[in-house]
Amino acid sequence: MTTFLQQLVNGLSLGSIYALIALGYTMVYGILRLINFAHGDVYMVGAYVGYYVSLRFRGDEPSFAHALLAMLVAMLACAGLGVVIERFAYRPVRRAAKMTSLITAIGVSLLLENGGQLVFGADPKFFSSAAPHRELALGGVRISSEQLQVFVVSLVLTALLLYMIHRTKTGMAMRAVSFNLDAAKLMGVSTNLIIALTFALGSAFAAAAGVLIAMAIPKIDPLMGIMYGLKAFVAAVLGGIGNVPGALLGGLIIGVAEVFTVGYLSPTYRDAIAFAILIAILLFRPQGILGRVEKEKV
């Protein structure tokens, strides 16, 4: 029983990472109907920015303020990167056929991966966690502060995002753009600004995920975004792509499924399980768990 509960904790904390990345996929898809394949690599860049910021604190007593600062700087940097990617890669082809944007996305992804190897070096780097390390023991179940941080941050950010989408004017504009881009433009919504904002938000969430996982694991490398990105994409599809609570739910399910597969079936199937779920969901419920066929989407 202890083992089972411990695995559940492991799964939920891994799933929170997938959820944070999945939010970005889902938001961009909701607005542009575009699968932003470069999203996983933005997550990687976020982890590296966090790494370089926390290097400044090396030797200091670890503190949550430092960790938070590293995370915020990474989020800001990646928000900027997201806007740049949108402006120079996706906006020029926004009116072209869907396939064009998709291929552009793959191109941006390759650029970031290989650029990352060039700039950061191909060797993995190791995060010296800026946050103090604590452990919580509930019975035999151990929860580390890193695992708890990941979980709490993903819940808080999802809640903030939901609030923004449903309760603010910007959120209303995002929903309008998602509903119909041209009509929103005619109503005076500055669509370019809203789309840029969506990219900024999604990328910032990915950066938060990158810093959080780097503190928990603590290995980062320029290709780390590929597998996490793909699994988060599956999570977004599973929850219902375009649906914000769906991304959270999908992420948690994929995380738990993966950990249970490793623990109780075979570690070899670790990566296979997410894609098995993807195939199953596409066959039996293509709109995802929470997705409704073309209704409110952001």
Next chain:
Amino acid sequence: MKLRVFASIAVTAACAAALSCAPGKSAKEIVIGEYGSLTGNTATFGQSTKKGSEMAFDEINKGGGLLGKQVKLIVEDDQSKPEEAATAVTKLINQNGVVAVLGEVASSRSLAAAPICQGAKIPMVTPSSTNPKVTQQGDYIFRVCFTDVQQGEADAKFAAKFLKAKKAALLYDVRNDYSVGLRLVFSQKFKEYGGEITAEQSYSEGDSDFRAQLTQLKSANPEIIYVPGYYTEVGTIARQARDLGITAPLVGGDGWDSPKLWEIGGKALNGCYFSNHYSVDDPSPAVQKFVADYKAKFGATPDALAALGYDAARILAEAIRKAGSTEGAKIRDALADTKSFAGVTGSITIDKDRNAVKPVVMLKVEDGKFVFQEKIEPGA
């Protein structure tokens, strides 16, 4: 049209042939190739080996070179990937025309490159690949270190006799020939020494989250956990094991040896043990001279891979000198004839299976230092 195609192919082939022959057969120098992981997951393996072999060839060149010629070492990076190792060796042989090849550390990558060297009849000396299959690839493939049959047995003996463990758990890399080989020998020998393997889990190189496997292992309450992996994963595993409240020491093989190990795992590694080829604490004058020279040249303490890189380069040079020629077959025969060569990592004799038989050293990790524990002689 057809004729023109043929003509251009012929010209290209001729150029390629001319290019490939040119450097190796040059009158002034002997070109030796080395492939290794200068970047990637096991970057320190390749970097250390390269430093060791460079140091050896520098000394040889200063002492007048080989057969009256200077030695030129060409090092290719395989990015820690087996498929790149094959490409790197093909390039060294076909384009650079090397007379012999040094490499690799990781058995999976040596296994990818060995058939190419064997096919081209270019002798290959691996400084530190321990999987038995490597030298079984053919009679041109040699190693200057012990095999995993010996290493796995030493680890099992150390765990059972010195740590007095009865229950061991295993966590190994399922995609890595080295790790799979050590796991087999260890579990067999540990049982022979009266121990029991209570749980077993695997991972794949490149994984970074091991909590699920470790949680399963924890429920079996092992006294030690045997992790025959490479340092990147081992450091991460150690951290996550301590996070989950596992206090049992981790025990592993020479794949742990890296200056990065402590940087990755930190305090979580205190009290863990691994087997290795030599210890920097060894008081023998040969070892101390090597350590001092290396420190003077590179400003760091040499790990075992640097020491083996140094030994491999010197054994190869010695073989070329004895052969009196750079012909593959003659170097091969001279290598096979190596007896009681005084290396930094001990006295090296190549046996009939082209392996070296040497003692295994057990080290303990203590605050970033690898402290000598035990020397386990072969067959003892």
